[in-house]
Amino acid sequence: MRPVLNRQPHNYDATSLVASTHSTLTPEVVTVRLGAAMNARGLLVRQPFADWIVDGRKTWEIRGSATKVRGRVAIIAAGTGTILGTCELCDVAGPLRLKDLRANARKLNVRASALSGPLYYGDHTYAWVLRDARRLEKPVRYDHPQGAVIWVSLAPSVGRRIDR
Secondary structure (H helix, E strand, O other): OOOOOOOOOOOOOHHHHOOOOOOOOOOOOOEEOOOOOOOOEEEEEOOOHHHHHHOOOOOEEEEOOOOOOEEEEEEEEOOOOEEEEEEEEEEEEOOOOHHHHHHOHHHHOOOHHHOOOOOOOHHHOEEEEEEEEEEEEEEEEOOOOOOOOOEEEOOHHHHHHHHO
């Protein structure tokens, strides 16, 4: 598998939504349950996309690789040190083409006409399918480990605070 370039989007217009986050890692194999589970995980998502996810307005998170992670995950607003809510990562669609993204624009919380190519991830564009999003009444702080860019392993005490 050839690595995906680790590039940053230049702005947050609808075109860069297709490139809202980046990945250079291979898919992980793990099932996730929040709470006191030892393998509770948080997914790092840039703003405004993290808010869109926990508010249920965005049900596809576009990434440069597939993942085998399934189950309830925390949604972390990247760069803030806070967990905004949770959702279930239930499937992965892809690889996708621009026409696929346009046909499913509402799942990205954008208009189809706002999506244009070329795709940020090229032939390695995947939608991580999310459902049952829940915003926390109050964001929960967590300790961000150095080097974490996609997933954060959450301490059991943090998982318990999220499940309340």
